[in-house]
Amino acid sequence: MSATIKDNNKKRSWSEVNKSKKAERKKWKEVNLEKKMKKELTGAEINQNLIANQEHITALKRFSSISIAVPGSIIENAQSPELKTYLAGQIARAACIFQVDEIVVFDDYADEVTAKKAKFNDNVGEQVARQSCVQLGRILQYLECPQYLRKSFFPIHNDLKYCGILNPLNAPHHLGTKDEFIFREGVVLNTPVKVGKGSIVNVGLLQPVQIDKTLVPGIRCTVKLLPRDTNSKKLKGVVVSPLLPRSETGIYWGYAVRIAKSLSKVFSQCPYKEGYDLTIGTSDKGSSVDEFDCPKYKHLLIMFGGLQGLESALENDNVLDADDPKLLFDYYLNTLPEQGSKTIRTEEAILVSLSALRSKLNPEFEVQKFDETKVYCKDSAVTEDNVDAVDSEINEANNSRSKEVEIKNDMSRFDSD
Structure with missing residues (x-):
């Protein structure tokens, strides 16, 4: 006869009790992990966010x-x-x-x-x-x-x-896959990421970019790419104001x-x-x-x-x-x-x-002229040589994009709205 326990006038087996306790422990671990990750925001990340906000205001x-x-x-x-x-x-x-x-x-x-x-x-x-x-x-x-x-x-x-x-x-902001520039327009993907790790954004490169903030999937944002970390396979960036590219580089956006x-x-x-x-x-x-x-x-x-x-x-x-x-x-x-x-x-x-x-316009704030000879963010460009360095998170992003509705050349599919 198997051992049983009485709980709330109902008999449950020990296996059911263990399952419920494990589920409860797992829930508490997830809550504690979330709190821990929020506390572990490094000083460098805080400074990075402050700099981005200051650039936005400027x-x-x-x-x-x-x-x-x-x-x-x-x-x-x-x-x-x-x-x-x-x-x-x-x-x-x-x-x-x-x-x-x-x-x-x-x-x-x-x-x-x-x-x-x-x-x-x-x-x-x-x-x-x-x-x-x-x-x-x-x-x-x-x-x-x-x-x-x-x-x-x-x-x-x-x-x-x-x-x-x-x-x-x-x-200028209509950039190709091989174009090198520090700023890019992107769309936030519906890719699951760890809590506190920001969102994944498609910016038109061979692999998406992980940004510093968690945004609603499907919205458009302007991303400033960070120099590539030799110890990481991922591209990273920060979300900035759409006005910042022109203000900082002089390029029309x-x-x-x-x-x-x-x-x-x-x-x-x-x-x-x-x-x-x-x-x-x-x-x-x-x-x-x-x-x-x-x-x-x-x-x-x-x-x-x-x-x-x-x-x-x-x-x-x-x-x-x-x-x-x-x-x-x-x-x-x-x-x-x-x-x-x-x-x-x-x-x-x-x-x-x-x-x-x-020739007659007289703006109060002159925007600096864009220097076409200057290469911006060369370290952040993705080439064919490093495209294979993609982890499971990036693969999930690619799978997510492949599920989007494709625009085909069949003109009869256009609606009448």
Whole structure:
């Protein structure tokens, strides 16, 4: 007869009692291990985090930005879906060439009730806006995103159906596998790691990077790579502000996209705490750009009108009381006096205006010039020689990525949203 024990008026065998005690001991060990790992944060890691936070704060203080605002209705004026996509590509190319930091797509019809709407995700969160504004914003976001991250953030969608015909931005942060640079954009992978060891991030290299913080899987982050440790097989890095690469190295690091449901919300929803301290409106009714003397600025906004100009956008806005759009801006400029055509298209006006203003701009914080001859983070690059040095944690990350939905060339799979 086997030995038994009575517990809570129920008889259990000794094997069941031992199993329950082992499970309880295991639970306590895990709790104690978690506490121990939190206490074992070394002084070097603490200093590293402090340095990263200080760099983040410094970058914000000394950063002068350029924003442009374009109406989403210009997409509706295009004759075909291919031309709509190409028009958005022209705007993205112009923004990249002239190092624009923010593109605001505003509804110059002031969020009409009868207009077709769609959902859009930006830094603020998900919102519902006019279909043309959302389509333009989505294409701009797609082109700005590094190619190795697009599958993670952009599922198959009808708005992106013809993006294959667009010219690539070739932005500096669109790095290849063999490109050597200290900063990289990445996506946090859903890879299990030990408590207190941070997250695993895909940054477009042959193996992912282990960062210093634990982040939610699926989000985009900017990673600063650390020099490779000869005693470790892993690549390591720290999460930094997206502004830091440009502030520290002088290299352009892409633009952000924001949707504004009316002309007034371009100003009221400005992401900068103090707002835009210099605003410029463009129109053939403005004063000549040749007479423009640019004051110092921290955050500059340049606004462009649609088919009917900024006058129509102002008339449709229920918040602004001004009768003349020039009253909304510090300067109202004609960036191409004596033009030969009766009209200048918005995508053309962006190139013309940014070209005319480039030599006149006077930012308060000058960004250092990027030195192309300098090699950044050579020790952190992954080559074909060391790709075999991958542990089980890295293999799990690769398996996780392989499960993501792949974008195929079958155009019939695009939805109608």
